[in-house]
Amino acid sequence: MTAPTSALPKTIYAIQHLAFEDLGTLEDTFYEHDYRVRYFEAGVDDLKKAFEFEGLVIILGGPIGVYETEDYPFLNDEIAYLKQRLAKNLPTIGICLGAQLIAHALGAKVYAGHQKEIGWSKLKIQNIPNNPLLPLENTEVLHWHGDTFDLPEHAELLASSEIYPNQAFRIGQNILALQFHVEVAADSMEKWLIGHTCELRKAKINIPQLRHDNEKYAPILESKSPQVLANVMNQLSF
Numbered sequence: 362m363t364a365p366t367s368a369l370p371k372t373i374y375a376i377q378h379l380a381f382e383d384l385g386t387l388e389d390t391f392y393e394h395d396y397r398v399r400y401f402e403a404g405v406d407d408l409k410k411a412f413e414f415e416g417l418v419i420i421l422g423g424p425i426g427v428y429e430t431e432d433y434p435f436l437n438d439e440i441a442y443l444k445q446r447l448a449k450n451l452p453t454i455g456i457c458l459g460a461q462l463i464a465h466a467l468g469a470k471v472y473a474g475h476q477k478e479i480g481w482s483k484l485k486i487q488n489i490p491n492n493p494l495l496p497l498e499n500t501e502v503l504h505w506h507g508d509t510f511d512l513p514e515h516a517e518l519l520a521s522s523e524i525y526p527n528q529a530f531r532i533g534q535n536i537l538a539l540q541f542h543v544e545v546a547a548d549s550m551e552k553w554l555i556g557h558t559c560e561l562r563k564a565k566i567n568i569p570q571l572r573h574d575n576e577k578y579a580p581i582l583e584s585k586s587p588q589v590l591a592n593v594m595n596q597l598s599f
Contacts, residue, residue, distance in 0.1 A: 369452070369594060370416030372397045376408060376439075378423025378458055381552040385544035387419075390587045404435045412442035417452045417597070420459030422542065424560065426473070426508050427458070427465045440466055452535045452597045457506055460529075460538035467513035467532070474509040474525060477564040480571060481578045484520040484528055484541065494537070494592045495520055495529060500585060501578040503542040505553070507564075510540075534598045543586050547579035 373391055375384050377400050384391070388398055401411040403423070411418060420443070430436045443466040446453060455463040465471045481501040497520075509525045512518055513532070520529035520541075528540045545553075554561070554568055554575075561568055 369597060370414075371395065372399055372416060374399050374401065374411045374414045374416065374418045376401050376403055376411055376418065376420045376459070378403045378421060378425065379556070381549070381556050382422045382457075383544075384419065384421070385546040385549060386583045386586050387544045387590055389546075390590055403439060404433065408435075408439055408442055412439075412446045415451060417454070417594070418446070420453070420455045420462055421544075422457030422459060422505070424557070425458065427461050427471045447532070447536060450533060450535050450598075453537070454593065455538045456544060457540060457542060460540045461506075461508055461510055463536065463538045464510035464513050464527075464530075467516070469511045469513040469516075471508055471510040474507055476524065477507045477560075477566075478504040478522065478524045479506075479561070479564060479566050480504060481574045482522060482524075484522055486520050487518055494531070494589065494596070496588055496592070497543075497582075497585060500582060501574075502582055503545050503575075503579070504540070505542060505557070506540060534596045537593055543582065543589055545579055545582065547575070547583050550575040550579055 373396050375398060377383060384398060391398055401408055425433055427436065443462055447466055461471045481503055483499060483501055484497055486495055486498050510527055512527050512530060516530040516532055518530050522528050529538065531537045554572060
């Protein structure tokens with residue numbers, strides 16, 4: 362990652378919904394450039410401090426839906442804090458569930474999709490002038506979700522897939538939502554296969570084939586994710 366040009370605080374806050382879905386290779390990139398990382402566990406920690414942080418906050422993935430507030434009441438606070446954060450235009454990245462939370466907080470509908478999207482496939486990157494954010498054309502990225510969302514009002518669509526049209530969007534310079542996983546580390550993918558075994562079997566996913574694809578594509582994505590991160594951080598406005 363090239364050195365960020367923004368005056369970004371040197372601590373990154375990450376909100377985690379599942380132990381093995383962490384910052385992955387992005388965490389290593391942060392450390393290489395002298396950033397610190399602090400994790401907050403959703404459902405366990407008080408997230409108010411995290412969402413009020415004026416530096417970069419990254420909201421990570423997880424297997425629950427944003428609409429499951431009756432079963433997971435902590436989502437009510439998380440969504441309320443996120444709405445306040447987005448209203449202040451504080452720098453925020455959402456990945457998978459994090460992207461769905463951003464879409465929901467911005468007033469868009471989040472709902473169960475017509476099929477699970479689990480596995481590796483290429484994105485259709487939108488041809489937007491001066492859009493260097495996602496240098497992932499012709500690159501297989503990891504999808505792992507069943508829910509999808511409508512595009513929020515005033516959002517700029519950045520990427521789509523063959524199955525779901527809304528794979529990435531941004532609001533201005535400081536708010537970015539990625540439905541796909543750009544952060545996965547190649548040497549940690551077996552954790553995903555173990556931790557999500559019930560979902561994989563229910564969706565009739567071929568686990569040996571997915572493992573093979575992980576081994577084939579994850580190192581390539583891992584080599585490109587630092588540049589994605591650099592592009593995002595260099596556009597942040599303080």
